[in-house]
Amino acid sequence: MWQDGLAGECKVLQAGWQTPRPVRRKGRLCTANKHPGWCEKSPHKLKSTPVQLDKSYGKLYKHNQCHYMLKHLQDGEQISVQMPPDIAGHWVSESCEVRPGPEFLTRSYHFSSNRTFQALQFYYRDNHCTKPSYALLIEGSLHPRQASWLVRGGTESDYQLSRVLLVSYSLPVAKDIQVKLEMSCGLTEHLQPDLSYELWVEGSDRDCTHGLDFSMQELQLLRMERRFRPSETARHAEELFVGDVHTERTQRRNYRPTGYQPPLQNIKTYENSCNTCQIISVADLHHPPVLPSRTDHPLRLYGNWVSKRCEVRPGVLFLTRHFVFHKDSNIWEGHYYHYSDPVCRHPTFSISAKGQYSPGVPSTTVMGGTEYTFTVTQMKVTPMDVATTSLLNVFSGDECGKHGSWKLGVQQDVTPTLGCAALGIRLPHTEYELFYMGQDSAGHRLLFNGQRPTNGSSPDQPHKRATSYQPPLIHCSSGQKGLYTVPAI
Incomplete structure (x- = not known):
């Protein structure tokens, strides 16, 4: 589905929201856990936001549940981010995760106060992580450095591996891995289930991790969030985000992360309802x-589906999403609210798209997934800060609305100009999508759609269809009324 795949496509606008190097005077001194550092903290009142989220919806839908849930992301919680983060502790996945490939896995990472770490990655044969296939134990050291120049709110770090161990859990899996390792590093010994083997050890000339497309580049980007709820000041949860994995397996070892994987939960603060964490x-x-x-x-x-959190995309994009699927008509709407900051407090522009989608077909590539084809035929854009408004006005030609006509907070239909060249989007546009429906630990319905290609391209051909997912959307309403025709302000 065309949607937030603007990473790598916003050729003109990106220049307007590239993040400058963080400076100390804009931070807040954190003293939590006696480890001082500079952090972000989200305010309750947003005095500097030029166009508020509720205005972008229009008065008609100002008080509906979906609007409330998105607005809650702006001011319902407080999030503090320590930079550099103190990640000492034990962090685990909160669900069965899907990596490009596809690969199904769970993670258990231990970080010690002396900068060493031990990471366990468990891989499975099924999308519910009930059938273990093999596991990797990775040991090394990690040194957080400075605030990221590329991904605002993240911390860059250096890592050094000391060894990587492999254990397979069945004979067929052991034989399959052995074939891969024979091709990549000339391994001749026969692998046996339940025995550990060194794929690589510091100082060795042999590196057998290539055969599994193994990489720990994810440790080059970190973000640790501590979430406080105003109504429950004594409660907080800690989540650790590590860098994303390239959607092309062959690019993993050379890729420097520009986004994040699903967060890991601190075992000391996760919700009691998270049985998976336990x-x-x-x-x-x-x-x-x-x-x-x-x-x-x-x-x-x-029905209606909205983001559970402020989402980060490769290409320095922060956004929240709202999807509307109309009953019995195969018509969909997508509403995307883009921001300049990693907690989605300062909007830059919003997009409303509308089109049709095909009936779903079970995926033969990704277990549990359903394949769709989405077409976008209509689109509206609303600039929500001065910089974006100016950039749209200076874009040459009539390929993104009427040239020079853009006004702050005023929505404009760009369907007559066949999209918006400034955003890299042409209409009509077709994309090949992957969807999956799940449930969180509290029983809420979740909707996952395909992860965008890391290189910023569009899945506009069947072979480009995703094999992994974006952060989930949560169901917020069964009503089919959309927002496409509602004025921006």
Whole structure:
């Protein structure tokens, strides 16, 4: 589906929101846990926001549940981010994760106060992580450095590996891995299930990790969020984000992250309802976590879905999303609110798109996934800060609305100009999508759609269809009324 795939496509506008190098005077001194550092903290009142989120919806929908949930991301929680982060502790996945490939895995990372770490990655044969395939144990050291120049709110770090161990959990898996390792590093010994093997050790000339497309480049980008709820001042949760994995497996080892994977939960602060966290936290290399068996939820798109958090995309993009799927008509709407900061407090522009989608077909590539084809035929754009308004006005030609006519906070239909060249979007536009429906620990329905290609391209051909997912959207309303025709302010 065309949507927030603007990473790498906003040729003109990106120049207007590239993040400058962080400076200390804009931070707030953090003293939590006696480890001083500079952090972000989200305010309750947003005095500097030129166009508020509620205005972008219009008065008609000002008080509906979906609007409330998106607005809550702006001022319902407080988020502090320590820079550099103090990540000492034990962090685990909160669900079965999907990496490009696809690969199904869970993670359990230990970071010590002396800068050493031990990371466990458990891989599975199924999308519910009930059938362990093999595991990697990675040891090394990690040194957080400075605030990222590329990804605002992130911390750059250096890492050094000391060894990588492999354990497979069945004979067929061991044989399959052995074939891969024979081709990549000339391994001749026969792998046996439940025995550990060194794929690489510091000082060795042989590196067998290539055969598994293994990389820990994810450790080059870190972000640790501490979330406070105003109504529950004594409660907080800690989440650790590490860098994203390139959607092309062959590019993993050379890729420097510009986004994040799903967050890891601190085992000391995760919600009691997170049974997955508990199962993973007690696992080890020879006792992999086996998550509860369950069936895939039937995919029912009908209704409204919104972001659960401020989302980060490769290409220095921060956004929230709202999808509307109309019942029995195969018509969809997508509303994308872009921001200049990693907690989505300062909007830059919004896009409303509308089109059609095909009936879903079960994926033969990604277990549990459903394939769709989405077409965008209509689009409206609203500049929400002065810089974006100016940049749209100086864009030459009539290929993004009427030249020189853009006004702050005023929505403009760009369908007559066949899209917006300034955003790299042409209409009509078709994309090949992947969807999956899940459920969080509290029982809320979640909707996942395909991860955007890391290189910023569009999945506009069947072979470019995603094999992994973006952060989930949460179901907020069963009503089919959309927002496409509502005035921007």
